[in-house]
Structure formats: C-alpha cells, structure tokens
Amino acid sequence: MQTARRRWSLIDDATAPRWRCWGGDFVVFNGFSGNTHRLELLAGEIFFFVRTGPKSFSEICTFASDFLEIPDGSNLSSMIEGILTSLEEVGLLESES
C-alpha cells in the first residue's frame, strides 16, 4: 500500500493553524487556504499528533490505536487513510514518500 510508505507533516510553519477544541470537536483555521475546518475527534487528534513533527503512517496508526484503545487492524488503517487524505486535500497536511 502506497500510503504506508508516506510521511505526513504540516504544510508550512509560517501558516501554522489556529484552533480551538470544544467538547472533543476541533475547529481549525487553515492559514494556507484561509478556510476554517471542523474536525471530528479522531481527525483532530491525528492532526495535532502530526503537528508535533513528521509522522509515518504506522506511527499514526499506533497513535490512533492507543488513543481509541482498540487493536490496530485493517478497518482502523483504512479509516486513518481516509482522514489523512482529507486533511491533505484541504491543505492542513502534506505527505511525501
């Protein structure tokens, strides 16, 4: 799987996002696009995990598995892949091989 070999990071420190978290829901201002995004709990936690430094797919899966307290597996991996794709599409994260 190509996703498994990629690493994710914030696009640019200069456009570091501003954010709020209320009751597990994240609202993030995207300095790169000027848009505001609402992120569900897991997407928000993944976003802030990646914010601490570039992360591999397996590191993100391990983080999500620990966070949700469920075993890492194909269902979780595909869910995370979808979240990462969404975050990349809106310009909050970028990935490289």
Added chain:
Amino acid sequence: MIASMEYHSGIASRTQKLRIGPLVVGLSADHPQVTDDIFQLYDHYPVVEQQRLSDFDIVLRAPNPLRRFIRSQVQFFLDGIPPFEPMPVALGATMFESAINWCVYSRIARYLILHASVVEKDGKALIFPGFSGSGKSTLCAALVGTGWRLLSDEFTMICPRTGLIQPHPRPISLKNDGIDLIRERLPNANFSRRFRGTTKGTLCFMKAPENSVLRGNEPATPVAICALNFDPKASGVVKPVDKADAFMSYIGHSCNYYSLCAEGFEAMANLVDHCSHYEFIYRDLDQAIEIIEEVFDQSRKA
C-alpha cells in the same frame, strides 16, 4: 447635535456627517422628500464637523436630471459609483438604510461583523443572529420596548482586540406583519411612515431610542447568542448549542469573517469561548421575551 431645521437644511444642500456608534457616515441628499424621511429618523444623532474624515460618504441623488422631476427617482452613489438600481423617491429613506448596510458590510474591516441583532442590559449583550424573515427585528423592537438598550438591529460589530460589541444603533426595520404588531405593542415609540412596494414588502422604521443613540460609544460584553427563527406552530423550546456547531453556523452569519483571516478566526473563537449558545424557534413575542430574559439571566451568571 444641531437643531432640526439646521439639520434639515444641512442635508438638503450639502454633505452632513452623522456619528452612528463608532462610525462617521456622510450623507448628501438633494430631494426634500428623501431628506424629510431621513431627518425624521436621524434628527437626534450627533453631527460631526465637516472636516472630519468619514468612514463612508453616501450620496442620494437623481440618476439623471430628468428623473429629479419626472417620475422622480433616487439612486445611491458611493465614490461616484451606483451600487444599486435607482428607486422611486418615495423609497429614498429605505435606500439610505440599505446603503449604510452595504457600506458597513463591504467597507468596514476593523470589526468582525455578524448579521445579527444585539441588545444590552447592565453592560452585557445578547446577540440574536437570524436570516431574513427570522423575526429578529420584530423581537429586537419588542425587547427595546421593554427597556433593553439597542446596540444594533442589523449587525453585530465585534472588536477583535477587546472582544466587546460596538453599538451601531440605527432605526429598527420592521416588515409587513411585524409593523402593526410592534406599533400596537409600543404606542409611545416613534415610527416612520410606511414604505410600500420594497423588495421586502412594506417597511416601517422604529426610531432608535435617544438613550441608545447617545450611548453609541459605550461597548458591551457579549454573554449569550441565541439563533432565532419564527414559527407560529413552534413549541418555543430553547436548545443549547455546542460551541463547535455554534462557531461554524456563525461563519454563515458573518459578512467579513473570511476577509479578516486569522484575526477573524480569533475574534470569532473568543466570542464563542465567552458566550452561551442557544437556538430558539419562537411562537409569539410574549413567550420570546420571557425566554430571552431567562436565557440572558442564566448566561450572565455563568
């Protein structure tokens, strides 16, 4: 402030500058009916010296010399450009109100602006956003009639630096059924004549109370936001709204959130942080006032 006839002759012949809350609005109008209608609503506003810079200068004049005399029309010009189509002179005062709204929405970048009515009591502000037809002006007028200070009927201006609401007290724009409802309820308030045939039906303006106008430089602290809708069949229940939901819905009520970028986000986020949030479908005014008072009391104690 200057005497009414001076004021009248002032705007009939040259630009008059009015202070409306924190804004200085220049007005130049050349038709007596238009100046009479505007004067009736604005004769108690502070007048600013001509040398002072305006936030914007509104010119209301005939679109061409012929239209001053034959089927008289008036058109709004800003910096020589007419943003709207001309209207019959009889609707000139409604054009003035639309012109101020348009200028605030398109020209004022020092505040985060929500399309929402806002009233104040004891220094605390209650904001009620609502789309056109939600009944916010009717409720705003009713609340002002019970002693709340009018901060604004049309938009809520939030200072990004302080988080406070800047007043922008102007005539309250009542529409259609709301006109008689408020006129019967508040027989001692001052109203304009009825303006029939506007794009929103019949309009009538309730004059901003003098106390609200004179306190136009006194900001207020926001404590509650209650998104409104009117439905005569509704049960009238107030529902609390999650802050994240509230944030995203208020973006839809703001005309300049995106243009303020990160500053707009921080201003909106601080507003959401410091307020309680509700949505409320109201059935009638008495019920609405009672519930609004309860919501406000709970919010300011929170």
